[in-house]
Amino acid sequence: MKKHTIQIWSMGLALCLVFCLTTSRVQAEEKKIIRVAFPEQTGFSSTDSAGNHSGYTYEFLEEIAKYTGWEYEFITGDSSDESLLKMMEDLKNGRIDIMGGMVYTPQLAEDYDFPEYNCGYSYSTLSVLKDNEDVNATNYSTFNNMKVGARKTATRRIQALNEFCRANGITLSIVEYDSDEAMQAALKSGGVDALLGPDVAMGDDERIVARFDGRPYYFAVTKGNTEVVSGINTATAAINEQNPNYATELYMKYFNKNNQQVTLESFIKANPTESIVAALGIGLVLAAVVGMTMYIRMQRNQQMLLNYERYRILSEMSKEFIFEYDYREDSIVVSEQFAHTFGGKSQVDHFFSTILSKRLDIDESARCFAGLIKRRPPEEARYEVEYKTTVPSGNEEWVRATSMIIFDKHNQPMRAIGKIININAEQCEKEALINQAHRDALTGLYNRTTFEELVNTYLQERGDEEGAMMVVDLDHFKTVNDTLGHQGGDEVLEDLAREMTACFGEEAVLGRLGGDEFLVFVKDVKACRDKPVQAARALCRAMNRCYERNSGQIEVSVSVGLAYSFRNSAFEMLYSMADEALYYMKDHGKNNVKVYDASIGDALGNNDNNTRKGAF
Known part of the structure; x- marks a missing residue:
C-alpha cells in the first residue's frame, strides 16, 4: 500500500x-516582439557602444510595455537622412512595426497609421550661443534687429517665426542656408545671432531663448497594423490617466537642458532702467517688485494666449471639433469651429436640462451626443461612438466622437472633454470597397458569390414556392464580339444589365455569372407565378434589337430559362434546373423564355450537349 x-x-x-x-x-x-526603428537622434533615441538604449522614445516605449507586455527589438541606425529614409521605408513595408518622433500630416497618413494619442510635443525654437549675453529670454526687445539663420526648406517653421514676431512686436531678419552645418558655422563666426530649428536638434553650446509653434508627434505604425495601434492607444490612455504630466516630465528631462534660466543678473542686464530705479530706495524697490510681478503675470498671460491660439490652430488644421462639458454647472463650451459647423453659441448654460434632453426622443445624433457626456465610473472614463449628424449643407454625414471624463478626488465627474471628427469620406470609401467586393465590375450587378448567398438566405427563410430563378444568356454572343469587337460586346452586356433592372425592378436580385450569362431571382411570386414569365418575355422583346459599330451590324437577342423554387430547394439545384430550361430554349428557337418541367431533362438527354453549346 x-x-x-x-x-x-x-x-x-x-x-x-x-x-x-x-x-x-x-x-x-505569447510574448509579442515589436520591432522599433531606433535611429541616433539626440534626446529621442540613442544607443551607446555597449548596446544600451536611452532617450525619450525608449523611456516612453518601456512605459507602454508595462501595459501591453510587449518586448522590443530595436533596429538601430545613424542620424543621416539616408538612414532615416530607409527606416521609414521599412516601416511602410512592415519590416519595422513602430517609429517614434513622427509628426502627423495627411501625406504621411497615406503610408502609415497614427494612434489617437500623441506622445508629446515638439517646438520651434530660437537658440543663441551660451556665451551670448546680449539676447535675453525675458525681454523680447533684445531680439530686435537680430539675424536668424534658417534652413531654406523650413518654410513652415519660418512662417511660424514670422507670426511669433508679429504677435510680440519683434523685428528681425532671416538668412537662409542649404544645410545645418552652414548654419552652425555662421552662428559661431558671427554671421548670424541666432538659429531657427527644432528643440530636439540643438547643439550643446547653444541655449534656447524662445520656444513657439508646438506640434504633436506620434509613434507611427505600419499601415493596417491595428493590433499595435490599439495597444499604443490603450497604454497611452492609461499612462495619461496615471500621470497626466508624464510626457512633460520626459520633455523636461531630455529637451529642456539648454533653456535659459532666468536669474537676477540676466534680468538686471535685460532691464537696466528698472534695476537703477529699484536701487534708489526701498520704496522704489517695492514698486519695482510690484512691476516685476505684473511683468511676469503679463508674460504668463501672453503664454496662455499663445497656447490657446496654438491649440485653436491645431484644432482647425486637424478638422477636429472640440467641446468641454461641466457637470456641476450643466454648461458646455465648444470651439469656434464647432459652433460654426453645427450652429449655436460657443458657450451654452443649462445645456442638458433645457436643450439636449428635449431632443433625445426625436434625434438619434442627440442621443449619441448624450452618451458622450453621460456620467460614468472612472473605469469607463473614455467613450467613443460613430453616428450620422446633419451638417450645414443639410446632408447627413458620418462623424466619430470621443470623450474623456475628468474626476475629482471623490471619483465624481467634473468635466467631459471631447472631440468630433468628420469621417464621412472614410465611411463612404469603406462602403464603396464593400460594394466593390460584391459587384461585377462591368455591369454593377451582383457577382456569383454574393448572388448565391442572397438567394440561399431567402430560400432558407421563406422556402416553398416563393421564388423564381432565371438564367439569361445572349444568343450567339461570340458572333456579337466578332462583329462589334470586344468593346461593342461590353456595351451590349451593359445594355442587358440596364434592361434587366428595368424589367424586373429593384426588388429582384440581379447578377452576372460571367461572360454573357446573367442570373435573376424574383421574390414573392407564389400569388402571381406568371409575373416573372411576363417580365422575362419583356426582357426578350427589349433586347431583340440591331447593333451597329465600325461598319459592322448584327441582330441581338436573349434566351431565358426559368425554374420555380420548392420546399427545401437551394441555389445549385434551382440554377441547374433553370440552366436546363435555358438550353432547351436555345434548342427551340431562342429569343424567348422556357419554364422548367420534368420533360426538359429527357429532351436534352437525346441531344449532343457539345454540339448544342457550340451552336450558341
Whole structure:
C-alpha cells in the first residue's frame, strides 16, 4: 500500500511539472516582439557602444510595455537622412512595426497609421550661443534687429517665426542656408545671432531663448497594423490617466537642458532702467517688485494666449471639433469651429436640462451626443461612438466622437472633454470597397458569390414556392464580339444589365455569372407565378434589337430559362434546373423564355450537349 501511494505521488508531481513547463512555454510564446526603428537622434533615441538604449522614445516605449507586455527589438541606425529614409521605408513595408518622433500630416497618413494619442510635443525654437549675453529670454526687445539663420526648406517653421514676431512686436531678419552645418558655422563666426530649428536638434553650446509653434508627434505604425495601434492607444490612455504630466516630465528631462534660466543678473542686464530705479530706495524697490510681478503675470498671460491660439490652430488644421462639458454647472463650451459647423453659441448654460434632453426622443445624433457626456465610473472614463449628424449643407454625414471624463478626488465627474471628427469620406470609401467586393465590375450587378448567398438566405427563410430563378444568356454572343469587337460586346452586356433592372425592378436580385450569362431571382411570386414569365418575355422583346459599330451590324437577342423554387430547394439545384430550361430554349428557337418541367431533362438527354453549346 505504501509503495502504491509513493507511485501515485510521483506521477502527480511529474504531471504538475509537465503542466508548469508547458504553461511557461506557452506564455513565453505569447510574448509579442515589436520591432522599433531606433535611429541616433539626440534626446529621442540613442544607443551607446555597449548596446544600451536611452532617450525619450525608449523611456516612453518601456512605459507602454508595462501595459501591453510587449518586448522590443530595436533596429538601430545613424542620424543621416539616408538612414532615416530607409527606416521609414521599412516601416511602410512592415519590416519595422513602430517609429517614434513622427509628426502627423495627411501625406504621411497615406503610408502609415497614427494612434489617437500623441506622445508629446515638439517646438520651434530660437537658440543663441551660451556665451551670448546680449539676447535675453525675458525681454523680447533684445531680439530686435537680430539675424536668424534658417534652413531654406523650413518654410513652415519660418512662417511660424514670422507670426511669433508679429504677435510680440519683434523685428528681425532671416538668412537662409542649404544645410545645418552652414548654419552652425555662421552662428559661431558671427554671421548670424541666432538659429531657427527644432528643440530636439540643438547643439550643446547653444541655449534656447524662445520656444513657439508646438506640434504633436506620434509613434507611427505600419499601415493596417491595428493590433499595435490599439495597444499604443490603450497604454497611452492609461499612462495619461496615471500621470497626466508624464510626457512633460520626459520633455523636461531630455529637451529642456539648454533653456535659459532666468536669474537676477540676466534680468538686471535685460532691464537696466528698472534695476537703477529699484536701487534708489526701498520704496522704489517695492514698486519695482510690484512691476516685476505684473511683468511676469503679463508674460504668463501672453503664454496662455499663445497656447490657446496654438491649440485653436491645431484644432482647425486637424478638422477636429472640440467641446468641454461641466457637470456641476450643466454648461458646455465648444470651439469656434464647432459652433460654426453645427450652429449655436460657443458657450451654452443649462445645456442638458433645457436643450439636449428635449431632443433625445426625436434625434438619434442627440442621443449619441448624450452618451458622450453621460456620467460614468472612472473605469469607463473614455467613450467613443460613430453616428450620422446633419451638417450645414443639410446632408447627413458620418462623424466619430470621443470623450474623456475628468474626476475629482471623490471619483465624481467634473468635466467631459471631447472631440468630433468628420469621417464621412472614410465611411463612404469603406462602403464603396464593400460594394466593390460584391459587384461585377462591368455591369454593377451582383457577382456569383454574393448572388448565391442572397438567394440561399431567402430560400432558407421563406422556402416553398416563393421564388423564381432565371438564367439569361445572349444568343450567339461570340458572333456579337466578332462583329462589334470586344468593346461593342461590353456595351451590349451593359445594355442587358440596364434592361434587366428595368424589367424586373429593384426588388429582384440581379447578377452576372460571367461572360454573357446573367442570373435573376424574383421574390414573392407564389400569388402571381406568371409575373416573372411576363417580365422575362419583356426582357426578350427589349433586347431583340440591331447593333451597329465600325461598319459592322448584327441582330441581338436573349434566351431565358426559368425554374420555380420548392420546399427545401437551394441555389445549385434551382440554377441547374433553370440552366436546363435555358438550353432547351436555345434548342427551340431562342429569343424567348422556357419554364422548367420534368420533360426538359429527357429532351436534352437525346441531344449532343457539345454540339448544342457550340451552336450558341
